[in-house]
Amino acid sequence: MDKDKLTPIQGILSKGDLQWEAGAGGTDGGMEAVGAVVEGKKFDQGKLQWHTINPLMEQIEQVVKILEDGVKTYGLNNWMNVTPFEERYSNALMRHVTAYMKGEITDPNSCRHHLAHAICNCLFLMHGGNNNAETE
Numbered sequence: 001m002d003k004d005k006l007t008p009i010q011g012i013l014s015k016g017d018l019q020w021e022a023g024a025g026g027t028d029g030g031m032e033a034v035g036a037v038v039e040g041k042k043f044d045q046g047k048l049q050w051h052t053i054n055p056l057m058e059q060i061e062q063v064v065k066i067l068e069d070g071v072k073t074y075g076l077n078n079w080m081n082v083t084p085f086e087e088r089y090s091n092a093l094m095r096h097v098t099a100y101m102k103g104e105i106t107d108p109n110s111c112r113h114h115l116a117h118a119i120c121n122c123l124f125l126m127h128g129g130n131n132n133a134e135t136e
Contacts, residue, residue, distance in 0.1 A: 059116065062113055066110065069110060090121075093125065096118040
């Protein structure tokens with residue numbers, strides 16, 4: 001018997017929710033529904049819920065494109081060696097935020113969104129680079 005032709009137990013469960021047992025009855029020795037599948041357990045309370053970032057993937061992609069531009073121009077992870085680190089990236093952050101607040105959406109040099117540049121600068125400042133004491 002084909003499991004797609006079986007009726008769900010008590011008409012409540014869908015066919016995907018049933019356990020199937022081969023040859024457990026019926027005259028043709030086919031599949032038989034024997035009960036509801038117990039939902040699997042995953043103890044992930046209090047852990048990062050990465051799916052919450054899904055609506056922001058286009059914006060994150062813009063940030064990655066800026067990082068890739070930086071690799072092409074300056075080399076991989078060159079940003080980590082800029083000095084004075086905090087001063088330079090704080091200033092860059094404020095330039096991009098200020099330009100955005102004044103109504104300029106796209107950076108004229110990179111043709112990328114000012115706030116994506118600002119996010120990069122925030123990430124750099126959070127990391128702290130190679131030339132600074134560890135940050136919290």
